[in-house]
Amino acid sequence: LNWQREKEKRNAAFKAIEYVEEGMVLGLGTGTTVYYFLKALGKEIKESHFKIKCVPSSVETEKIAREFGIPLTTLQEERVLDLTVDGADEVDKAFNLIKGGGGALLREKLLASNSKKEIIIVDSSKLVEKLGGFPLPVEVVQFGVELTKRKLEGLGAKVEHRRKEGELFVTDNGNYILDCQFAAIEEPKKLETIINLIPGVVENGLFVGLVDMVLVGEGDEVKVLKKGKGK
Numbered sequence: 001l002n003w004q005r006e007k008e009k010r011n012a013a014f015k016a017i018e019y020v021e022e023g024m025v026l027g028l029g030t031g032t033t034v035y036y037f038l039k040a041l042g043k044e045i046k047e048s049h050f051k052i053k054c055v056p057s058s059v060e061t062e063k064i065a066r067e068f069g070i071p072l073t074t075l076q077e078e079r080v081l082d083l084t085v086d087g088a089d090e091v092d093k094a095f096n097l098i099k100g101g102g103g104a105l106l107r108e109k110l111l112a113s114n115s116k117k118e119i120i121i122v123d124s125s126k127l128v129e130k131l132g133g134f135p136l137p138v139e140v141v142q143f144g145v146e147l148t149k150r151k152l153e154g155l156g157a158k159v160e161h162r163r164k165e166g167e168l169f170v171t172d173n174g175n176y177i178l179d180c181q182f183a184a185i186e187e188p189k190k191l192e193t194i195i196n197l198i199p200g201v202v203e204n205g206l207f208v209g210l211v212d213m214v215l216v217g218e219g220d221e222v223k224v225l226k227k228g229k230g231k
């Protein structure tokens with residue numbers, strides 16, 4: 001464990017609490033950075049008694065949120081979220097992201113697309129000049145996975161079928177993840193669209209134009225990056 005990095009994640013997560021307001025409906029991302037946010041949020045709810053409702057982006061986040069006493073709801077009940085707080089695997093200067101390292105990209109993208117505001121919390125190692133150093137996670141249906149894999153390779157990626165503890169990794173939605181190593185991704189929007197046109201692809205981890213604010217833990221500080229400013 002890299003303690004400096006953990007501190008940066010925790011600081012960024014704590015900072016995000018400042019943007020949570022009474023009565024909000026909140027989307028909850030997934031991952032180790034979000035874990036710190038959930039912990040802080042649970043504490044805040046207990047101490048300040050403020051009322052919020054949250055939609056989790058994964059079975060894992062749902063479980064952790066319950067443990068921390070965070071009230072949960074669903075996208076059936078709440079169609080618009082006031083704010084979603086999530087992590088990322090890479091963030092570029094235009095606030096485009098690669099997500100899905102934890103395999104929750106599909107539900108995370110649904111929350112981001114239906115949220116009035118999206119705040120991303122990261123440690124400083126996640127900031128990049130260009131996306132693509134981190135292999136792009138692509139969620140695909142199990143049926144015909146080898147053919148889908150070949151189509152992705154046809155786009156120039158080196159493709160790995162994701163495994164967990166030796167077994168093929170299965171998402172909360174019953175799908176597989178193909179991790180696609182491209183060279184630097186020059187046109188994220190274009191690649192996002194092209195990948196999603198392949199039959200068998202459910203969604204990919206490129207998030208383009210969905211983020212309003214990035215909170216970056218850097219040493220002992222947290223940098224607040226807002227869209228159009230400070231970039």
Ligand code: 5RP
Binds near residue numbers: 033
């Ligand atoms: C899960 C994600 C995570 O937000 C991403 O993998 C970052 O995780 P961590 O905070 O553990 O580094 O996209 O699907």
